[in-house]
Amino acid sequence: MNLKRFFSRSASAPAARERLQVLLAHERASSGDSDLLKTLRDEIMAVIAKHMQVDGDKVSVKMERGASVSTLAVDIEVPFDGGKKAA
Amino acid sequence: MGKVIVVTSGKGGVGKTTSSAALGAALAQNGDKVVVVDFDVGLRNLDLVMGAERRVVYDLVNVIQGEAKLAQALIRDKRLETLYLLPASQTRDKDNLTPEGVEKVITALRKAFDWVICDSPAGIERGATLAMRHADVAIVVTNPEVSSVRDSDRIIGLLDSKTMKAEQGERMEKHLLLTRFDPARAERGDMLKVEDVLEILSIPLLGIIPESMDVLRASNVGAPVTIADNKSAPALAYFNAARRLKGETVPLTTPGEKRGFFGKIFGRKAA
Numbered sequence: 001m002n003l004k005r006f007f008s009r010s011a012s013a014p015a016a017r018e019r020l021q022v023l024l025a026h027e028r029a030s031s032g033d034s035d036l037l038k039t040l041r042d043e044i045m046a047v048i049a050k051h052m053q054v055d056g057d058k059v060s061v062k063m064e065r066g067a068s069v070s071t072l073a074v075d076i077e078v079p080f081d082g083g084k085k086a087a
Numbered sequence: 088m089g090k091v092i093v094v095t096s097g098k099g100g101v102g103k104t105t106s107s108a109a110l111g112a113a114l115a116q117n118g119d120k121v122v123v124v125d126f127d128v129g130l131r132n133l134d135l136v137m138g139a140e141r142r143v144v145y146d147l148v149n150v151i152q153g154e155a156k157l158a159q160a161l162i163r164d165k166r167l168e169t170l171y172l173l174p175a176s177q178t179r180d181k182d183n184l185t186p187e188g189v190e191k192v193i194t195a196l197r198k199a200f201d202w203v204i205c206d207s208p209a210g211i212e213r214g215a216t217l218a219m220r221h222a223d224v225a226i227v228v229t230n231p232e233v234s235s236v237r238d239s240d241r242i243i244g245l246l247d248s249k250t251m252k253a254e255q256g257e258r259m260e261k262h263l264l265l266t267r268f269d270p271a272r273a274e275r276g277d278m279l280k281v282e283d284v285l286e287i288l289s290i291p292l293l294g295i296i297p298e299s300m301d302v303l304r305a306s307n308v309g310a311p312v313t314i315a316d317n318k319s320a321p322a323l324a325y326f327n328a329a330r331r332l333k334g335e336t337v338p339l340t341t342p343g344e345k346r347g348f349f350g351k352i353f354g355r356k357a358a
């Protein structure tokens with residue numbers, strides 16, 4: 001085995017601990033159905049659908065759950081006649 | 088048209104999720120376009136093993152229920168641009184997976200990717216049978232241990248009867264992936280040998296993945312082991328398995344035959 005590779009490694013357990021803390025904080029919160037990010041996502045999508053026909057391929061929703069700050073990015077391609085809701 | 092692969096076993100904890108991520112990444116590292124699909128609805132973990140757990144927006148159930156488009160639910164890997172993940176739902180259960188829904192999703196993925204790798208849940212119920220339903224190839228993940236071998240035998244039976252291939256009278260291509268293999272214990276006679284498992288299950292061997300700390304380290308940092316440490320013994324074993332999956336002939340070596348000095352000290356296998 002490669003010694004340099006072995007000795008240059010840092011412990012991976014702290015990374016595991018940190019990742020789990022962030023993830024579980026979000027998951028425990030959402031089991032009471034209070035995942036803010038998910039609620040925002042759903043309500044924003046509902047508002048968009050009210051005003052234009054939502055073409056799933058033209059809407060990209062990205063989330064990044066952080067320890068203290070999370071981000072929600074909704075990217076919508078609005079066509080010229082996007083104001084008309086196709087019924 | 089891509090190939091659909093199910094990574095299955097019957098028994099839990101044998102290394103299906105680890106192998107799905109590692110093989111998926113290995114194929115993508117080669118430039119192929121790969122999607123790994125988590126079928127473990129209610130107990131998803133592939134997102135965690137692949138380090139995408141903070142970015143899950145939509146999941147397989149959302150797509151099946153029409154709440155999200157497939158393209159919205161796919162998460163592109165941050166390290167490999169041809170590697171994607173379709174996560175499972177954490178909050179709903181397996182009853183949300185309908186056969187029609189799964190078929191639609193798999194058909195669409197097959198068109199867009201070279202490889203569709205379905206990480207099966209443990210058991211022989213709905214989740215597991217739906218994960219294998221549309222497969223062209225099955226990877227049966229087995230540990231050299233009696234209950235795992237027995238469960239694999241059961242799964243092989245299902246692969247030969249409950250899949251689309253089987254129902255159409257075709258033969259399902261099956262490969263054995265022997266994981267968590269500890270050569271020292273096998274040598275001591277405390278563990279089933281490779282030949283023993285092969286003789287009992289009688290399907291061809293795709294690879295032998297050694298029991299290794301590198302797998303644990305990789306899951307700690309959220310990277311498939313073939314990305315986390317591409318020179319480690321399990322990574323090399325997964326790279327070889329991926330090449331065999333692509334049809335190459337790669338000679339088989341039993342990993343870590345000898346334990347070196349450092350191997351003894353640190354309890355690690357020499358590569």
Ligand SMILES: Nc1ncnc2c1ncn2[C@@H]1O[C@H](COP(=O)(O)OP(=O)(O)O)[C@@H](O)[C@H]1O
Nearest residue numbers: 099100101102103104105267297298299302303
């Ligand atoms: N080759 C290996 N060496 C050491 N640990 C492993 C290996 N393969 C899997 N594991 C560990 O075994 C456990 C179960 O693996 P996982 O892939 O989640 O199994 P499954 O999906 O079949 O339930 C995990 O903790 C994983 O890190």
Ligand SMILES: [Mg+2]
Nearest residue numbers: 103104127132
């Ligand atoms: Mg699993």
